Amino acid sequence: MASRAKATILDIAREAGVSKSTVSLVLQGSGLIRPETALKVRKAIEDVGYVYNRGAANLRKAHSNVIGMVINDLTNPFFAELAVGMERVFQSAGIVPFIANTAENPVRQEEVLKSLMEQGVAGLVVSPARGTTPGAFRRLETAGVPVVFVMRRLPESRIPVITPDNHRGAYLATAHLIGKGHRRLAFFGGSSDLVVYHERLGGFRAACEALGIEPADRLVFEGETSRKGGIACLETALAMAAPPTAALCFNDAVAFGVLLALRKRGLEPGADFAVVGFDDVAEAEHYMPALTSVAVNTAGLGERAAHVVLKMIQSRTTRAEDHIGAVNLVVRESCGPDRKEHGCAGMGDAA
Amino acid sequence: MASRAKATILDIAREAGVSKSTVSLVLQGSGLIRPETALKVRKAIEDVGYVYNRGAANLRKAHSNVIGMVINDLTNPFFAELAVGMERVFQSAGIVPFIANTAENPVRQEEVLKSLMEQGVAGLVVSPARGTTPGAFRRLETAGVPVVFVMRRLPESRIPVITPDNHRGAYLATAHLIGKGHRRLAFFGGSSDLVVYHERLGGFRAACEALGIEPADRLVFEGETSRKGGIACLETALAMAAPPTAALCFNDAVAFGVLLALRKRGLEPGADFAVVGFDDVAEAEHYMPALTSVAVNTAGLGERAAHVVLKMIQSRTTRAEDHIGAVNLVVRESCGPDRKEHGCAGMGDAA
DNA sequence: TTGATTTGTTGGAACGTTCCATTTAATAGG
DNA sequence: CCTATTAAATGGAACGTTCCAACAAATCAA
Numbered sequence: 040m041a042s043r044a045k046a047t048i049l050d051i052a053r054e055a056g057v058s059k060s061t062v063s064l065v066l067q068g069s070g071l072i073r074p075e076t077a078l079k080v081r082k083a084i085e086d087v088g089y090v091y092n093r094g095a096a097n098l099r100k101a102h103s104n105v106i107g108m109v110i111n112d113l114t115n116p117f118f119a120e121l122a123v124g125m126e127r128v129f130q131s132a133g134i135v136p137f138i139a140n141t142a143e144n145p146v147r148q149e150e151v152l153k154s155l156m157e158q159g160v161a162g163l164v165v166s167p168a169r170g171t172t173p174g175a176f177r178r179l180e181t182a183g184v185p186v187v188f189v190m191r192r193l194p195e196s197r198i199p200v201i202t203p204d205n206h207r208g209a210y211l212a213t214a215h216l217i218g219k220g221h222r223r224l225a226f227f228g229g230s231s232d233l234v235v236y237h238e239r240l241g242g243f244r245a246a247c248e249a250l251g252i253e254p255a256d257r258l259v260f261e262g263e264t265s266r267k268g269g270i271a272c273l274e275t276a277l278a279m280a281a282p283p284t285a286a287l288c289f290n291d292a293v294a295f296g297v298l299l300a301l302r303k304r305g306l307e308p309g310a311d312f313a314v315v316g317f318d319d320v321a322e323a324e325h326y327m328p329a330l331t332s333v334a335v336n337t338a339g340l341g342e343r344a345a346h347v348v349l350k351m352i353q354s355r356t357t358r359a360e361d362h363i364g365a366v367n368l369v370v371r372e373s374c375g376p377d378r379k380e381h382g383c384a385g386m387g388d389a390a
Numbered sequence: 391m392a393s394r395a396k397a398t399i400l401d402i403a404r405e406a407g408v409s410k411s412t413v414s415l416v417l418q419g420s421g422l423i424r425p426e427t428a429l430k431v432r433k434a435i436e437d438v439g440y441v442y443n444r445g446a447a448n449l450r451k452a453h454s455n456v457i458g459m460v461i462n463d464l465t466n467p468f469f470a471e472l473a474v475g476m477e478r479v480f481q482s483a484g485i486v487p488f489i490a491n492t493a494e495n496p497v498r499q500e501e502v503l504k505s506l507m508e509q510g511v512a513g514l515v516v517s518p519a520r521g522t523t524p525g526a527f528r529r530l531e532t533a534g535v536p537v538v539f540v541m542r543r544l545p546e547s548r549i550p551v552i553t554p555d556n557h558r559g560a561y562l563a564t565a566h567l568i569g570k571g572h573r574r575l576a577f578f579g580g581s582s583d584l585v586v587y588h589e590r591l592g593g594f595r596a597a598c599e600a601l602g603i604e605p606a607d608r609l610v611f612e613g614e615t616s617r618k619g620g621i622a623c624l625e626t627a628l629a630m631a632a633p634p635t636a637a638l639c640f641n642d643a644v645a646f647g648v649l650l651a652l653r654k655r656g657l658e659p660g661a662d663f664a665v666v667g668f669d670d671v672a673e674a675e676h677y678m679p680a681l682t683s684v685a686v687n688t689a690g691l692g693e694r695a696a697h698v699v700l701k702m703i704q705s706r707t708t709r710a711e712d713h714i715g716a717v718n719l720v721v722r723e724s725c726g727p728d729r730k731e732h733g734c735a736g737m738g739d740a741a
Numbered sequence: 742t743t744g745a746t747t748t749g750t751t752g753g754a755a756c757g758t759t760c761c762a763t764t765t766a767a768t769a770g771g
Numbered sequence: 772c773c774t775a776t777t778a779a780a781t782g783g784a785a786c787g788t789t790c791c792a793a794c795a796a797a798t799c800a801a
Contacts, residue, residue, distance in 0.1 A: 063788070066788095088532055091787095093510070094787080095445075096788050099789040126493070135490060139489065140473070142474070147481065156441050181439055295676070409782075410782090412779085412781075422780085423780080444758095449756090450757085450785070
């Protein structure tokens with residue numbers, strides 16, 4: 040019942056009456072072997088229930104075909120979509136990537152990276168955890184392991200980054216809100232230890248600036264990047280003397296929270312308070328009301344990141360160009376119809 | 391810039407002026423080494439930027455500390471929650487598990503399992519893909535690798551299973567519906583190639599049987615186990631001459647789809663049509679209306695599964711007891727208030 | 742026929758660790 | 772002083788692959 044000592048290529052060699060070298064050659068699909076011999080060997084492989092020992096092979100070859108995807112939060116559907124995009128291209132490259140979750144914890148991330156290195160990964164796609172320290176990837180760099188960041192970046196790092204155009208996305212969304220006639224706007228959720236946060240907030244501010252919203256009428260509420268965070272943001276915002284009438288949310292999760300909290304208060308999302316999300320996760324389309332959001336082509340960026348790391352591995356380099364993905368605002372129901380109270384200067388929805 | 395040949399324990403040994411064996415001992419935290427020597431070695435390790443080669447070690451030790459979690463669909467928040475539960479216990483055991491996604495594809499699953507075996511995994515927790523063939527895990531079994539199934543099982547397999555009490559959950563939910571006064575019930579979503587499906591459907595049927603619902607009044611609609619599937623089920627159900635007034639859904643995703651489709655048709659979930667979900671994902675609580683669902687303690691089952699596989703590895707066995715987790719119905723808003731049209735025999739909500 | 746070439750096949754030396762058996766040094770017992 | 776005992780450190784043989792250099796057999800050129 041229990042397995043006897045596991046079979047090696049020597050067992051196969053004996054079984055098939057050839058040398059271990061021949062078996063190795065067959066395993067690697069070398070054309071140097073006579074077809075009949077190969078067949079004989081393959082039969083022996085089946086017979087003894089052989090499983091290839093990649094560890095031993097890597098020891099000799101000094102390059103594994105293991106690729107790691109390090110994700111900061113797998114329970115967030117956004118990152119799950121991202122992971123699936125990457126997987127698609129790895130799969131068609133005949134590679135099984137290993138996914139590791141850091142649960143937004145830099146310490147855990149450190150462990151994960153260490154383990155992956157010890158495993159001898161050939162390359163890594165990483166969405167770094169919040170609060171990642173500057174030196175966290177130095178070991179990888181000095182070891183010459185190709186790494187690419189996706190969706191998130193570190194402030195100073197030289198590691199290539201694949202990310203959506205956060206600034207522009209936020210700008211677009213904010214302009215949309217202003218076009219709807221809103222004059223007192225909020226930015227909900229996120230925290231300043233994330234580079235993305237600054238990018239998105241920057242886009243928000245730039246749009247306000249350009250379209251004539253007074254600094255006093257731009258409200259910024261930091262908070263968790265989750266449903267819960269959204270709920271909290273809305274509560275504190277509405278408790279103000281002069282509350283905002285619309286909000287751009289750091290991401291869709293926050294936006295869902297806001298929608299929920301509005302409903303709880305008996306307010307109609309869209310009509311009473313406009314909200315736009317960011318990322319356009321699959322759920323946004325099916326929400327009640329359907330969420331207006333900035334689509335970032337999540338899976339596409341994932342695929343791009345996977346391609347980049349593959350290319351880096353192949354060309355044995357640790358450098359690559361950054362890639363900023365196009366974004367576009369998909370307008371649904373969560374901003375309601377235009378509000379015409381104030382004379383709004385030519386920002387209608389025509390065209 | 392590029393890494394020079396990577397350091398091995400011999401380099402450390404030279405640097406520290408000791409033998410490789412000593413270095414190895416230090417690496418394993420052996421108490422046999424004089425503290426000062428250990429210190430010297432540890433310093434050398436830092437200096438040369440050494441990274442441990444687990445592949446080489448496993449070659450000699452013949453047991454890795456790699457554990458794999460094979461998940462059928464990571465984009466489903468339910469399975470993501472499950473994965474996170476498992477991770478928690480692996481983490482506190484000082485193990486970094488590798489997650490692999492099979493995307494509900496048996497062929498992909500085969501590749502994933504092969505790769506994991508080649509990597510020399512010590513154990514596996516698997517939520518098998520739909521349509522997994524009976525022999526898919528034979529290799530693992532003959533290799534003596536501990537495997538435990540979680541959430542899903544194969545029809546014939548002898549591999550231990552950690553799963554919720556699906557039958558009872560479905561029974562509870564159905565009884566609740568009947569207690570609300572419904573007399574024509576539907577079971578929405580899922581397909582018969584899943585063992586879980588039969589278990590849940592069985593519970594549904596048993597409750598109908600026990601509580602006096604005619605076979606003709608039990609409607610079963612197979613469908614995708616997703617929002618989309620739920621929408622489709624509701625459409626075809628309402629197109630019937632005598633449509634059902636309530637549905638037990640295969641899982642929460644299906645239920646969300648049904649809720650959505652009801653809204654789209656201008657029907658009020660709960661009041662016009664009662665729906666109960668299964669799994670009680672985090673989102674259920676926050677939905678509009680909040681979804682009544684069968685809570686299965688997802689993360690808890692994940693933790694249990696992780697513990698079991700850890701124990702199996704430790705005691706080098708490939709067998710373990712099955713574990714059926716308790717379930718309970720959490721009643722929210724999606725079934726509305728009681729309906730009293732028909733004289734319903736003593737199934738009120740009291741107690 | 743002889744030598745060169747091609748086609749298949751093969752032994753052996755790595756690769757970086759672990760672990761056993763051994764050695765060396767230091768300490769204790771008589 | 773010699774012998775046991777303990778503590779600390781070490782050399783060498785694995786582990787299962789890959790790959791190079793070498794070899795054997797068959798084919799070809801002359």
